[in-house]
Amino acid sequence: MKSSVLLEVRDVAREFDVSKPWLNRVIEGQPKSILKAVDGVSFTINRGETLSLVGESGCGKSTIARVVCGLYPPTRGAVIFDGVDIAKASVNEQQQLRKRFQMIFQDPYASLNPRWRVGKIIAEPLVSHGIMTDKAEIKKRVDQLLTQVGLSPQDQEKFPHEFSGGQRQRISIARALSSNPEFLVCDEPTSALDVSVQAQILNLMKDLQREFGLTYLFISHNLAVVSHISTRVGVMYLGRLVEMADTKTIFNRPLHPYTQMLLSAIPDLRMTGKQRTPVAGEVPNPLNPPSGCTFHPRCPYANDRCKLEAPKMMVANDGSMVSCHAVEEKRIPIKLVA
Numbered sequence: 001m002k003s004s005v006l007l008e009v010r011d012v013a014r015e016f017d018v019s020k021p022w023l024n025r026v027i028e029g030q031p032k033s034i035l036k037a038v039d040g041v042s043f044t045i046n047r048g049e050t051l052s053l054v055g056e057s058g059c060g061k062s063t064i065a066r067v068v069c070g071l072y073p074p075t076r077g078a079v080i081f082d083g084v085d086i087a088k089a090s091v092n093e094q095q096q097l098r099k100r101f102q103m104i105f106q107d108p109y110a111s112l113n114p115r116w117r118v119g120k121i122i123a124e125p126l127v128s129h130g131i132m133t134d135k136a137e138i139k140k141r142v143d144q145l146l147t148q149v150g151l152s153p154q155d156q157e158k159f160p161h162e163f164s165g166g167q168r169q170r171i172s173i174a175r176a177l178s179s180n181p182e183f184l185v186c187d188e189p190t191s192a193l194d195v196s197v198q199a200q201i202l203n204l205m206k207d208l209q210r211e212f213g214l215t216y217l218f219i220s221h222n223l224a225v226v227s228h229i230s231t232r233v234g235v236m237y238l239g240r241l242v243e244m245a246d247t248k249t250i251f252n253r254p255l256h257p258y259t260q261m262l263l264s265a266i267p268d269l270r271m272t273g274k275q276r277t278p279v280a281g282e283v284p285n286p287l288n289p290p291s292g293c294t295f296h297p298r299c300p301y302a303n304d305r306c307k308l309e310a311p312k313m314m315v316a317n318d319g320s321m322v323s324c325h326a327v328e329e330k331r332i333p334i335k336l337v338a
Contacts, residue, residue, distance in 0.1 A: 003083065006183060006215050007045040007068065012077035014038040014063050018287070035286055037063040039239040040077070042313075047182075049231035050209070050216040052247075054223060054262070056283055060239040061219045065187045068217060069103050070094070081183070099129050101183035102176035107192055108168035112160040118171055119156030122146070125179040145174040149204060166197035173204065177212075187219045202229050223262060227251055235259045238286060238294040241313070245320035255322045257299045257332065293325065301326040 019025060019032040038060040045051045053061040066072045068079055070086055079086045081097055089097065102125070105111040112121055122142045126132045132141060143153035149170040160168055169189060176184055186205070190198040206229060208214060220226050226233055227247060234244040235258060243256040254260045281298035284290055292309050296302040303325070311323045326332040 004046045005044045006047045006082055007217070008078075008080040009041060009043050009064070009068065010078045010080065012038060012041050012064070012067055012074045012079060014060075014067055014072055015075045033287055036239050036289070037286070038067065041236070041239075041241050042077075043234055043241065043244060045183075045215060045217060047215055048209070048213050050218055050229055051232050051234060052218040052220060052226045052230040053234045053236055054220055054226055055236035057221065058238075058283055058286060059236040061236050062187055064236075065103070065185050065217065065219050069101065069185050070098070095129075099125075099131070099179045100181055101185065102179065102181045103185045103187065104169075104172050104176050104189045106188040108165060108172045108189075109160060111172055112168060114160055116159075117156065118146075118158050118160065118163075121160070121171065122156075122175045122178055125175065129179055131179060141178065142174075145178055148177070148208070149174045150200075164197075165193050166200060169193065169197075169201055170204070173201075173208070177208065180212075181214070183215045183217070185217045185219075188221070189218075190225055191220070191222065198225065205229065223251075235262070238284065238289055240294065240323070241321075242295065242324065243320075243322045245318075249318070249320055255320075255327050255332070256324050257301055257326065258295050261298075299326070301332050303331075 014037050016035045016037055017032060018035045020028070020030065024030075025032070041060070041064060043051065053064060055061055063072065067074050073087060081101065084093060084097060086094065086097060119139065119142050122145055123138050126138055126141060132138050139156070142156055146153050146155055151167065151170055151174070160171065163171065172189075190201050193201065202225060205216070209216065216229075218226070218229060230247045232244065232246050233250045235242050235250070235256065237258050243250070243254070243259050250259065251263065254263055284294065284297060290297055291307060293299070293302070293306045293311050296306040299306065306325050309325070311325050311328070313321050313323045314328060315321050324332070
């Protein structure tokens with residue numbers, strides 16, 4: 001019997017060396033500069049669900065997406081897909097695994113080869129993985145994929161520049177689906193699109209998920225988008241996961257002060273008069289993060305413990321997780337969002 005968990009990210013960290021050249025450092029007497037883009041993140045994704053990661057720019061959510069896809073190797077930790085540690089898998093195993101997950105990028109124009117016709121772009125995974133070799137079969141499969149994403153089979157002969165942004169993202173989704181994957185990593189796939197087109201793409205992704213049983217890791221900074229598509233939501237701040245719960249819980253009963261701050265930034269169109277937490281401060285320099293809880297310079301509930309000791313992740317009976325001293329010590333009021 002297969003496990004319900006399709007993907008497990010276990011204590012993953014990813015660091016980047018952003019130091020000056022060696023000679024400059026010797027002359028100026030400076031040490032190496034190491035950027036901790038992701039610092040010990042752990043979560044699981046069950047088959048058929050959508051886990052969304054949200055947070056301000058620079059929180060590490062896109063780096064996590066690239067580590068999961070194998071574009072960046074983890075500095076520490078492991079990414080386990082269907083029981084297989086991707087980093088420790090053999091070349092043949094990795095090749096087989098790559099057929100099972102694909103990535104949809106933020107900018108649909110930059111991710112499509114402008115010199116290739118759409119038919120060749122969509123067929124690329126079929127050819128590179130050796131799934132199909134017969135040209136007639138490949139063309140039939142591309143026709144089918146274009147129809148599934150709401151485009152015409154005649155669009156095969158066109159180039160990417162002949163389409164709108166929303167249509168180009170549909171082409172990206174068709175290419176991602178061509179190898180019959182189980183798992184899609186979606187790195188802000190709608191952020192470059194108009195609001196009306198965003199809704200179309202999100203509805204398409206939900207329809208495809210129901211039809212093919214797909215599993216999504218969805219990266220976004222748009223909480224309205226996240227509430228529409230997610231099963232569970234994880235909130236990241238400065239490379240760490242600070243809260244995770246199912247979508248309804250996150251939006252109705254946020255625990256972490258940072259989550260409360262993000263939700264307070266959403267315009268109150270219904271004029272309910274609900275209490276709001278003002279957005280305060282700037283994201284600290286990730287090259288020199290604050291000690292203890294990295295959110296403490298911006299947190300209205302911070303005390304001396306927060307400044308000295310990094311909080312540990314606590315797991316509730318319903319599976320919700322939060323990393324906050326103020327929540328642990330019951331110093332923070334639980335805000336119920338109408």
